[in-house]
Amino acid sequence: MGRYVARRLLLTIPVLLGASFLIFAMVYALPGDPIRALGGDRPLSPAVIAELRERFNLNDPLYIQYWEYMKNLFQGDLGTDFRGRPVIETIERALPVTVKLAITAVVFEILIGLVAGVLAGIRRNSFFDNVVLVSTTLIVSIPILVLAFFAQLLFGLKLGWFPIAGTNDGLYSYLLPGLVLASGSLAYVARLTRTSLAENLRADYVRTARAKGLPTRTVIVRHTLRNSLIPVVTFIGADIGALLGGAIVTETVFNLPGIGREVFNAIRSQEGAVVVGIVTLMVFFFIFFNLVVDVLYAVLDPRIRYD
Amino acid sequence: MTNLDLSKPTSELAPSGTPLLEVDDLHVEFRTRGGVVNAVNGVSYSLAAGETLAILGESGSGKSVSAQAIMGILETPPAVINGGGIWFQGKDMLEMSAEDQRKIRGPGISMIFQDALSSLNPVYSVGFQIGEMFRAHRGLSKKEARKRAIELMDRVRIPAAARRVDDYPHQFSGGMRQRVMIAMAIALDPRILIADEPTTALDVTVQAQVMDLLKDLQGETGMGLILITHDLGVVNEVADNVAVMYAGEIVERGTVDDVFSKPSHPYTEGLMGSVPQVEAKGGRLRPIAGQPPNLARIPSGCPFHPRCARRRLGADAAPGRECATDVPPLRLVVPGREAACHYSEEVLGVPAE
Numbered sequence: 149m150g151r152y153v154a155r156r157l158l159l160t161i162p163v164l165l166g167a168s169f170l171i172f173a174m175v176y177a178l179p180g181d182p183i184r185a186l187g188g189d190r191p192l193s194p195a196v197i198a199e200l201r202e203r204f205n206l207n208d209p210l211y212i213q214y215w216e217y218m219k220n221l222f223q224g225d226l227g228t229d230f231r232g233r234p235v236i237e238t239i240e241r242a243l244p245v246t247v248k249l250a251i252t253a254v255v256f257e258i259l260i261g262l263v264a265g266v267l268a269g270i271r272r273n274s275f276f277d278n279v280v281l282v283s284t285t286l287i288v289s290i291p292i293l294v295l296a297f298f299a300q301l302l303f304g305l306k307l308g309w310f311p312i313a314g315t316n317d318g319l320y321s322y323l324l325p326g327l328v329l330a331s332g333s334l335a336y337v338a339r340l341t342r343t344s345l346a347e348n349l350r351a352d353y354v355r356t357a358r359a360k361g362l363p364t365r366t367v368i369v370r371h372t373l374r375n376s377l378i379p380v381v382t383f384i385g386a387d388i389g390a391l392l393g394g395a396i397v398t399e400t401v402f403n404l405p406g407i408g409r410e411v412f413n414a415i416r417s418q419e420g421a422v423v424v425g426i427v428t429l430m431v432f433f434f435i436f437f438n439l440v441v442d443v444l445y446a447v448l449d450p451r452i453r454y455d
Numbered sequence: 456m457t458n459l460d461l462s463k464p465t466s467e468l469a470p471s472g473t474p475l476l477e478v479d480d481l482h483v484e485f486r487t488r489g490g491v492v493n494a495v496n497g498v499s500y501s502l503a504a505g506e507t508l509a510i511l512g513e514s515g516s517g518k519s520v521s522a523q524a525i526m527g528i529l530e531t532p533p534a535v536i537n538g539g540g541i542w543f544q545g546k547d548m549l550e551m552s553a554e555d556q557r558k559i560r561g562p563g564i565s566m567i568f569q570d571a572l573s574s575l576n577p578v579y580s581v582g583f584q585i586g587e588m589f590r591a592h593r594g595l596s597k598k599e600a601r602k603r604a605i606e607l608m609d610r611v612r613i614p615a616a617a618r619r620v621d622d623y624p625h626q627f628s629g630g631m632r633q634r635v636m637i638a639m640a641i642a643l644d645p646r647i648l649i650a651d652e653p654t655t656a657l658d659v660t661v662q663a664q665v666m667d668l669l670k671d672l673q674g675e676t677g678m679g680l681i682l683i684t685h686d687l688g689v690v691n692e693v694a695d696n697v698a699v700m701y702a703g704e705i706v707e708r709g710t711v712d713d714v715f716s717k718p719s720h721p722y723t724e725g726l727m728g729s730v731p732q733v734e735a736k737g738g739r740l741r742p743i744a745g746q747p748p749n750l751a752r753i754p755s756g757c758p759f760h761p762r763c764a765r766r767r768l769g770a771d772a773a774p775g776r777e778c779a780t781d782v783p784p785l786r787l788v789v790p791g792r793e794a795a796c797h798y799s800e801e802v803l804g805v806p807a808e
Contacts, residue, residue: 356574
């Protein structure tokens with residue numbers, strides 16, 4: 149297992165290198181001049197523009213720019229944006245927001261999605277089961293943008309239960325955006341759990357467990373739930389990686405200064421260093437949590453061995 | 456494997472005693488969207504301590520369903536027990552609370568299944584799954600249960616039990632897995648063991664070892680054994696009595712020696728005819744014509760009549776014994792032998808009364 153994890157971690161290095169180059173190239177390929185846009189309505193003087201272009205190597209071809217970027221990166225310098233703010237500070241400021249949002253979302257996925265899925269799976273075809281089926285279908289078919297505005301309007305404005313935007317109320321301000329962000333995955337978790345549980349309840353080993361005279365609770369919890377949760381845990385683990393990539397829509401609608409919003413703004417103003425720094429970090433999270441899932445998989449299912 | 460074992464007790468010598476289990480006129484149906492499937496249609500039998508009763512029949516004859524009804528592990532719905540009774544040591548199991556029924560499973564009646572790989576939970580070690588019996592029914596600690604699991608694995612002759620107790624089902628061979636199932640089933644010294652096709656998934660040499668093990672365990676504990684199978688060889692080797700099932704009913708019942716040497720129901724006769732005989736070299740097997748019946752539409756009269764070589768229809772039939780309209784009851788044909796056929800005497804070759 150240790151060797152497997154080490155090998156997988158080593159493999160992330162070429163992936164990260166490749167990803168960072170691709171992102172760099174894409175930002176390079178964007179039309180327009182970021183320096184010219186920097187001035188906004190009051191154009192910068194040609195001398196200033198020339199000086200800035202020189203400082204950020206914008207006159208060099210792509211590979212030289214990338215080389216300069218990587219050289220600094222390996223010295224621990226993520227570079228600065230065009231206003232001179234270090235990228236590392238942007239990340240330090242934005243990442244905690246995204247992490248809190250992601251944790252809130254995952255908690256909702258587990259609390260609501262898992263519980264609803266388990267209850268629906270145990271009482272298949274019951275009223276509750278049908279409620280779960282209909283509501284999850286509804287949720288996954290509404291775009292998250294609509295859902296976000298609707299939640300803002302209903303729970304924030306009309307009912308006044310939650311703050312509408314910003315992070316002024318501490319963790320409380322993350323509840324509504326967290327719920328909106330979780331909604332899609334939450335519905336998926338509920339359905340996955342339900343299907344997996346319903347399927348496992350028909351398994352031969354569950355019949356054996358009942359034939360052994362085990363109490364119903366043991367049959368369900370020990371011999372059905374554990375096996376049913378393997379695919380669900382896999383999904384949630386991979387989803388954490390995706391959620392840490394920030395949620396551009398949710399963070400923008402609820403005005404949360406997370407990395408999703410930062411990267412969105414950086415793409416618009418063609419801040420190469422910011423985009424590459426943040427997106428490479430997202431890629432790393434994604435790879436890392438997929439590795440965690442694979443390791444967890446072997447822990448949950450003894451049939452899977454990596455050595 | 457089809458040689459008769461003369462050392463085996465015949466019906467007169469069979470171990471006697473109060474019946475451990477009595478099944479009376481059991482009916483089970485499955486209510487599905489496609490209609491009602493009549494899986495078990497009035498099955499009755501009894502089992503004494505130390506007795507081995509083989510229930511023989513093809514797939515869909517209701518042999519497994521009736522066993523699961525006895526265990527109380529039928530999925531309800533779709534299955535419904537809609538008639539009859541099951542008495543374990545004189546107590547009606549169908550009248551009991553679910554909790555009382557549960558307490559019988561394990562110490563009273565126990566069951567092993569055909570496919571040990573899918574019947575064992577893949578994510579728990581075999582020792583844990585065997586030990587669960589002691590933890591659930593006897594309240595033993597995890598550690599104590601593990602110790603008992605090792606003892607049981609020794610008892611079912613799994614080599615290096617102490618080392619293998621923490622292994623998982625997929626790390627065992629098919630025969631060893633079935634031994635794990637058996638260890639689990641006999642953990643609490645059940646009065647009755649129901650073995651549902653215990654050797655079907657195993658190769659022949661391993662089959663013999665597993666059957667020997669079951670017989671030895673039965674000899675040690677005196678438990679009653681219900682052996683559900685479609686393997687005539689296995690029945691002949693180990694069973695005292697046999698009940699042949701067709702379309703959810705018992706069509707013939709008697710001692711194994713009697714039934715196998717002289718069948719009194721055309722279906723049993725057909726089964727015997729479809730077994731390859733070593734002596735009959737070069738001859739053709741005589742399979743039973745047609746298909747097993749659709750349990751949602753069981754034929755009228757005798758359910759076997761569309762496939763029966765001896766059927767008598769219309770004017771050929773004796774009064775009240777028309778095969779397509781009159782249902783033949785399970786009746787005593789000769790002492791110790793029951794069959795559900797209007798013309799059993801003819802099949803057996805004895806004069807009718």
